[in-house]
Amino acid sequence: MTEKSRKILGNHVETRNLDDLIIADNYRGKITFTSETVHGQQDLLESICPTKALSKKDSDTMTLDNGKCIMCGYCTESFPKLMKIENKCPSPTKTKNKLVEYSAPQEHLPEKSYEQIGRELKEKIKKLFGRSLAIREIDAGSCNGCEIEITALNNPIYDIERFGICFVSSPRHADVLLVTGPASRNMQTALLRTYEATPSPKIVIAVGACACSGGIFGDSYATTGGIDNVIPVDVYIPGCPPRPEILIQGLLLAVNRMITNGI
Amino acid sequence: MNQVNIQICIKEIISSFLNKIKKVDHKNNEIYIHLRDIDDMPVICNHVYTSLNTKLATIICTDEQKNDNDFVIRYVFEKLNADIFIFIIASLKKSKYFPSIVSQIPAAASYEREIKDMFGLVPVGNPDLRPLVLHEHWPNDIFPLRKEFDLKTKVARQEQEYPFLRVDGDGICEISVGPVHAGIIEPGHFRFSVLGENIINLETRLFYAHKGIEKLAESMKLDEVLLLSERISGDESVANSTAYCQAIEKISQVYIPNKAKKTRTIFGELERVYNHIGTLGGISTDAGFAFGAARLNILKERMMQLNESLSGSRILFGVNRIGGVKYDISDKNKKLILEQIEEVSSDFEKIIVFLRSKSSFMDRLKGTGIIPKKIAHDLGIVGVAARCVGIDVDTRHDHPYANYTVHNSRTPQQIMQDQIEMEKRSGDALARFEVRVKEVHDSFKIVRESLDLDDDDGLFTEVPKEITPYSYALGYAESHRGQTLHWIMMGEKNSIFRYKIRTASFCNWKIIEHAVLNDIVPDFPLVNKSLDLSYSGNDL
Numbered sequence: 001m002t003e004k005s006r007k008i009l010g011n012h013v014e015t016r017n018l019d020d021l022i023i024a025d026n027y028r029g030k031i032t033f034t035s036e037t038v039h040g041q042q043d044l045l046e047s048i049c050p051t052k053a054l055s056k057k058d059s060d061t062m063t064l065d066n067g068k069c070i071m072c073g074y075c076t077e078s079f080p081k082l083m084k085i086e087n088k089c090p091s092p093t094k095t096k097n098k099l100v101e102y103s104a105p106q107e108h109l110p111e112k113s114y115e116q117i118g119r120e121l122k123e124k125i126k127k128l129f130g131r132s133l134a135i136r137e138i139d140a141g142s143c144n145g146c147e148i149e150i151t152a153l154n155n156p157i158y159d160i161e162r163f164g165i166c167f168v169s170s171p172r173h174a175d176v177l178l179v180t181g182p183a184s185r186n187m188q189t190a191l192l193r194t195y196e197a198t199p200s201p202k203i204v205i206a207v208g209a210c211a212c213s214g215g216i217f218g219d220s221y222a223t224t225g226g227i228d229n230v231i232p233v234d235v236y237i238p239g240c241p242p243r244p245e246i247l248i249q250g251l252l253l254a255v256n257r258m259i260t261n262g263i
Numbered sequence: 264m265n266q267v268n269i270q271i272c273i274k275e276i277i278s279s280f281l282n283k284i285k286k287v288d289h290k291n292n293e294i295y296i297h298l299r300d301i302d303d304m305p306v307i308c309n310h311v312y313t314s315l316n317t318k319l320a321t322i323i324c325t326d327e328q329k330n331d332n333d334f335v336i337r338y339v340f341e342k343l344n345a346d347i348f349i350f351i352i353a354s355l356k357k358s359k360y361f362p363s364i365v366s367q368i369p370a371a372a373s374y375e376r377e378i379k380d381m382f383g384l385v386p387v388g389n390p391d392l393r394p395l396v397l398h399e400h401w402p403n404d405i406f407p408l409r410k411e412f413d414l415k416t417k418v419a420r421q422e423q424e425y426p427f428l429r430v431d432g433d434g435i436c437e438i439s440v441g442p443v444h445a446g447i448i449e450p451g452h453f454r455f456s457v458l459g460e461n462i463i464n465l466e467t468r469l470f471y472a473h474k475g476i477e478k479l480a481e482s483m484k485l486d487e488v489l490l491l492s493e494r495i496s497g498d499e500s501v502a503n504s505t506a507y508c509q510a511i512e513k514i515s516q517v518y519i520p521n522k523a524k525k526t527r528t529i530f531g532e533l534e535r536v537y538n539h540i541g542t543l544g545g546i547s548t549d550a551g552f553a554f555g556a557a558r559l560n561i562l563k564e565r566m567m568q569l570n571e572s573l574s575g576s577r578i579l580f581g582v583n584r585i586g587g588v589k590y591d592i593s594d595k596n597k598k599l600i601l602e603q604i605e606e607v608s609s610d611f612e613k614i615i616v617f618l619r620s621k622s623s624f625m626d627r628l629k630g631t632g633i634i635p636k637k638i639a640h641d642l643g644i645v646g647v648a649a650r651c652v653g654i655d656v657d658t659r660h661d662h663p664y665a666n667y668t669v670h671n672s673r674t675p676q677q678i679m680q681d682q683i684e685m686e687k688r689s690g691d692a693l694a695r696f697e698v699r700v701k702e703v704h705d706s707f708k709i710v711r712e713s714l715d716l717d718d719d720d721g722l723f724t725e726v727p728k729e730i731t732p733y734s735y736a737l738g739y740a741e742s743h744r745g746q747t748l749h750w751i752m753m754g755e756k757n758s759i760f761r762y763k764i765r766t767a768s769f770c771n772w773k774i775i776e777h778a779v780l781n782d783i784v785p786d787f788p789l790v791n792k793s794l795d796l797s798y799s800g801n802d803l
Contacts (some may be wrong), residue, residue, distance in 0.1 A: 024568075028575040050487040072490050072581060139446045141472040143799045144449055145578055151447050151541075152567070155560035169445035185418075186398050186471045186802075187450055188440045216490055221407055221416050222475035229543025241497065241578065 026130040027087040066090035067099035067212030068241035078208045092237040092250035094211045132164045136174035141184030145241040146208040171197040182210040182223040195231040205235045268345040301353035309367040321765040322374035325409045332653040340564040361387035364410035370643035381408040395508035399423040442471045449798035460783040479761035496800030502742030504583040506749040510738025520642045520720035523587035528666035532706040537566035538743040539699045542795040549789040550627040569603045587723025628693035632778040632790030646767045648746015654692035658741035692793040
């Protein structure tokens with residue numbers, strides 16, 4: 001453990017300061033295009049992507065829908081010269097079409113650490129609400145991968161409550177709905193009712209590729225192909241599953257949205 | 264040795280039912296018995312179940328109408344004292360009825376209801392024919408797993424009410440919980456009938472997370488189904504993808520390199536460790552002891568960070584590939600694993616000693632959610648839930664796969680000791696707590712022993728480009744919840760004709776209705792967490 005670590009209890013159980021929590025080098029995060037042109041390879045790339053995240057834009061460009069990408073890395077294995085997988089995560093967005101990127105080089109904002117986002121979030125929540133931000137999590141048919149990461153937010157390492165964010169038991173107490181899964185048909189009514197039971201103003205966050213687009217489960221007889229086909233979504237968090245850092249970034253985006261929209 | 268057992272088994276069945284059997288066949292560790300008439304099914308199943316020391320593993324239905332075979336039903340029995348699976352196979356002959364075996368083998372109940380929903384075939388004699396997978400809002404004439412049904416069909420909703428079991432009497436109330444729960448968990452509905460605080464009856468209603476995985480697989484390429492199998496239940500990704508890969512490897516008769524076997528074993532055990540630690544933390548939370556949970560969750564997080572540095576995914580997605588594994592464990596990573604598990608196991612030990620010393624915590628677990636052994640046996644329970652009542656089933660021992668053949672050697676004395684240990688287990692939440700603690704230690708041991716990856720025989724074997732259509736095999740693995748079974752029948756042009764998945768959760772969900780019967784409502788979360796069942800793995 002580094003010098004920066006802080007003890008929370010005796011007996012060698014301690015957590016690191018999250019400022020220096022680094023993502024492993026081989027973490028499979030964001031897919032990026034390394035070549036300016038993908039001319040001639042588009043059909044192959046399209047057919048190799050299991051979730052149809054890659055699609056043809058015009059004769060020279062491809063689009064990558066981060067909301068569909070499940071980070072399997074099949075495209076980078078077959079076309080190492082065209083694409084690579086980075087250990088960075090795709091960013092949450094406010095609209096679905098912002099999740100889509102083009103094969104032309106993109107500008108990226110400098111990344112902030114979990115702690116920095118958390119502190120910013122804490123200030124904004126305090127200013128806006130004067131109390132904690134209450135979240136209700138709904139599983140609308142996820143594989144429970146996203147749940148593992150959302151639960152991790154509550155562990156003593158990420159400890160999201162210190163930023164004034166708490167998970168509540170009832171939608172009636174919630175400001176934010178955190179929804180995972182491709183919105184299975186059997187959950188449709190329950191999801192709608194939970195949404196209706198949440199008092200306005202409310203923010204809905206779709207968590208994970210399934211919630212954004214149906215992910216690998218797609219749009220079938222048993223799913224509805226994304227949360228926004230059932231209830232309106234305000235923030236999309238891509239990933240399969242999204243890391244805690246990205247979840248909290250999505251929450252920051254949600255709070256920013258509340259500030260600009262005014263509550 | 265196993266070949267001899269297979270011959271004995273076949274002889275035994277043939278000698279009893281010679282004139283009822285059309286054909287007997289065997290391949291690998293699977294025996295196939297084709298019957299002349301499906302009406303003989305209950306008699307033969309009952310014989311196999313009672314006289315051959317087996318348990319019902321799964322019931323598989325396939326729509327082979329295009330191949331002039333009508334609907335075919337395969338009853339799969341797992342032999343308890345040998346590495347053998349017995350398939351009893353019969354086709355339906357243009358009728359939509361088949362005889363139920365529930366009265367002799369209670370474990371068959373939910374499989375038969377599932378077949379009724381997905382194929383529209385009616386099990387005659389099953390007392391409970393309410394819909395299971397397709398909820399009340401589905402029309403009655405929709406059968407998704409039939410071949411003529413298109414995956415993308417959008418079915419109209421209809422209004423109907425589900426007939427829950429009603430308990431009548433003075434002062435009896437109903438409490439309905441879910442599908443959206445209070446905590447961060449998956450969707451499911453629980454209907455309690457209570458007298459005061461005591462639970463008189465519990466009815467579980469699941470399949471809210473039904474995503475049509477089995478149907479979806481039929482439209483995908485083999486390596487895409489691999490990704491799908493990882494997402495059957497996110498926390499069981501290694502176990503499920505291992506079972507899937509093994510099924511494909513078995514069909515194409517491919518033997519994977521030793522290095523791949525060991526790597527699969529290591530990842531499988533790492534998965535068990537982080538989940539068991541998480542569940543123990545969950546038990547601590549639900550017993551109202553947040554301190555223990557906090558400390559265990561730190562360890563879970565550390566294991567997940569280790570997962571990430573090894574495989575690039577915090578929950579071990581993308582470890583397996585058909586024919587082997589994707590990632591090599593470098594010398595640097597070996598050192599990292601050893602360091603991490605050394606640290607985690609010593610911290611873990613301290614926390615467990617601490618938890619055991621808290622009488623209020625132990626008292627909360629003791630005697631809570633007792634699973635009756637007889638019922639556990641009848642319902643064919645697997646995994647930790649079975650081992651906590653002393654039913655010694657573990658796929659790693661019973662049907663060794665990957666590198667577990669090596670970790671199985673026990674001296675007669677150890678076997679005796681294990682049996683005595685099993686007899687002592689009482690089936691309550693405390694027993695499940697202790698079983699998990701023991702398994703975490705065992706897993707650490709297996710990981711340490713498997714780390715000698717000296718074999719230099721590559722990470723994978725190429726699988727043939729074209730696999731024989733309509734050949735099939737069973738893949739299996741032990742997840743942290745118990746046995747997961749994947750049966751695959753190949754279709755034409757390397758597609759999948761039928762992918763039948765039965766996870767441990769599908770077997771174990773039934774037991775919770777019995778485990779809570781002598782408890783009060785506030786015990787339910789604790790009992791539920793101590794069983795640690797997956798909703799997504801059950802609902803598919």
